[in-house]
Amino acid sequence: MGVKTGISAAKQQLISCHDCHALWPVEEAPGHCARCGSRLHLRKPAAMTRTWALLLTSAFLLLPANLLPIMQITSLGRGEPATIIGGILELTQHGLYGIAFIVFLASLLIPIGKLCGLLIMLFTLQMGWTTNMQQKMLMFRMVHWIGRWSMLDIFVVAVLVSLVQMGNLAQISGQQGTTAFAGVVICTMLAANTFDTRLIWDRYPDESS
Amino acid sequence: MPTTHPDYRHLIACNECDLLLHRPVIRISQTARCPRCQSVLISARANSIERSLALACAGLILILPANLYPLLTLELLGQSRSETIFSSAMALFQDGLWGVSLLVLLFTILVPICKLCLLFWVSLGLQMRWSLPGLSFALRSYLHLDEWGMLEVYLVGVLVSVVKLAAMASLEPGPGLFCLAALILVTTLSSSMLDKDLFWARIEALQEPDQDGR
Numbered sequence: 305m306g307v308k309t310g311i312s313a314a315k316q317q318l319i320s321c322h323d324c325h326a327l328w329p330v331e332e333a334p335g336h337c338a339r340c341g342s343r344l345h346l347r348k349p350a351a352m353t354r355t356w357a358l359l360l361t362s363a364f365l366l367l368p369a370n371l372l373p374i375m376q377i378t379s380l381g382r383g384e385p386a387t388i389i390g391g392i393l394e395l396t397q398h399g400l401y402g403i404a405f406i407v408f409l410a411s412l413l414i415p416i417g418k419l420c421g422l423l424i425m426l427f428t429l430q431m432g433w434t435t436n437m438q439q440k441m442l443m444f445r446m447v448h449w450i451g452r453w454s455m456l457d458i459f460v461v462a463v464l465v466s467l468v469q470m471g472n473l474a475q476i477s478g479q480q481g482t483t484a485f486a487g488v489v490i491c492t493m494l495a496a497n498t499f500d501t502r503l504i505w506d507r508y509p510d511e512s513s
Numbered sequence: 514m515p516t517t518h519p520d521y522r523h524l525i526a527c528n529e530c531d532l533l534l535h536r537p538v539i540r541i542s543q544t545a546r547c548p549r550c551q552s553v554l555i556s557a558r559a560n561s562i563e564r565s566l567a568l569a570c571a572g573l574i575l576i577l578p579a580n581l582y583p584l585l586t587l588e589l590l591g592q593s594r595s596e597t598i599f600s601s602a603m604a605l606f607q608d609g610l611w612g613v614s615l616l617v618l619l620f621t622i623l624v625p626i627c628k629l630c631l632l633f634w635v636s637l638g639l640q641m642r643w644s645l646p647g648l649s650f651a652l653r654s655y656l657h658l659d660e661w662g663m664l665e666v667y668l669v670g671v672l673v674s675v676v677k678l679a680a681m682a683s684l685e686p687g688p689g690l691f692c693l694a695a696l697i698l699v700t701t702l703s704s705s706m707l708d709k710d711l712f713w714a715r716i717e718a719l720q721e722p723d724q725d726g727r
Contacts, residue, residue, distance in 0.1 A: 309524070310534075311533055312530070313531050313532075318524075323656065326517040326714045329521070332518070339720070340649045377678075400676060415591045426568070437549075440529075441552065451660075452663050453661055453669075455664055458613060459601075459621070459669075459670030459671075462601035462602060462605050462614075463585070463670055465604040465605060466600045470592055478605050480610070486616050493661075502529065502530060502531040505531060
């Protein structure tokens with residue numbers, strides 16, 4: 305077994321299981337990992353195609369998510385639709401800057417930041433850039449970790465809709481914008497999952513002697 | 514056939530950059546990182562299996578009151594209305610947003626319950642050294658479900674709603690809110706206490722005598 309450390313496992317015909325990290329030589333590898341039962345691949349299958357598809361879907365969904373109202377607020381018989389940006393502006397008008405900032409972060413900055421982060425990763429992979437690798441990995445880990453927090457606005461709408469049901473006095477109902485927004489969040493989370501960071505390291509020159 | 518290849522047990526490949534390394538020997542509460550991409554290779558936790566079992570039990574107990582008791586009660590001109598996690602998902606359903614309501618149901622009720630049950634099953638099997646069926650499938654599912662449980666995001670959502678509504682009505686926190694907070698503490702602790710490498714190694718140790726006997 306002439307394997308050397310300090311070189312990527314795949315270059316030495318070793319498959320590392322994606323789930324339990326057991327190592328298998330390519331020629332003897334079973335179809336599924338004998339320890340955890342996960343299907344063995346050298347790299348996640350069609351990683352770049354799937355990530356691009358999910359990324360484009362979420363980029364398109366970003367438009368209806370921000371343009372369509374996420375809820376309809378009716379008070380004293382007078383109804384008005386509320387969008388995500390409208391909700392943030394309303395919070396700042398009431399002087400609630402802290403909460404406005406949290407909602408701004410979760411509903412606007414994080415989804416757009418995630419899209420940009422994943423775009424950078426995809427371009428890195430496509431162009432074969434090997435500079436600032438550690439920074440890129442750090443960014444990718446941030447994108448991966450922070451994704452779920454974008455669901456915040458959906459949960460706020462869910463809580464408001466179930467609490468404010470006072471007939472003509474005050475009534476809040478959910479609108480179609482939430483579906484599009486939830487789509488953005490799910491697609492970016494899935495896109496981060498289908499991406500395989502090992503692919504961008506495959507072009508990286510080995511440091512070993 | 515053994516469950517891992519004997520020639521390569523002393524090696525480990527980085528999960529994020531695929532660099533092949535000698536498996537580091539680390540002490541309790543130490544973490545080994547990949548020298549090339551700085552991702553976590555393995556992290557040892559003290560009494561990981563016992564603590565996971567204890568936290569899974571605590572979580573399974575807490576998840577009942579967190580879902581059954583009201584989280585918030587709103588009072589406005591003599592009318593009052595309470596809210597639970599389930600009722601907030603149903604409210605979206607009644608507005609015709611069945612997709613979003615299904616997602617809320619999944620991320621805040623079904624996934625957390627599944628995660629706790631799976632963690633209980635795996636840590637019970639490993640703690641008692643019982644070769645329970647589906648241990649490796651349960652651990653694999655748990656690790657995949659991990660990021661889709663969003664209780665803490667929901668709790669922040671409840672707090673944002675409180676701030677939004679505080680100006681127009683009086684709000685009362687219910688017992689469910691405190692149970693939810695405790696549940697989040699338990700699930701967060703259980704994620705940080707899980708020593709994946711140890712769990713896989715122990716599952717392997719449980720599987721092997723079985724397969725020799727066949």
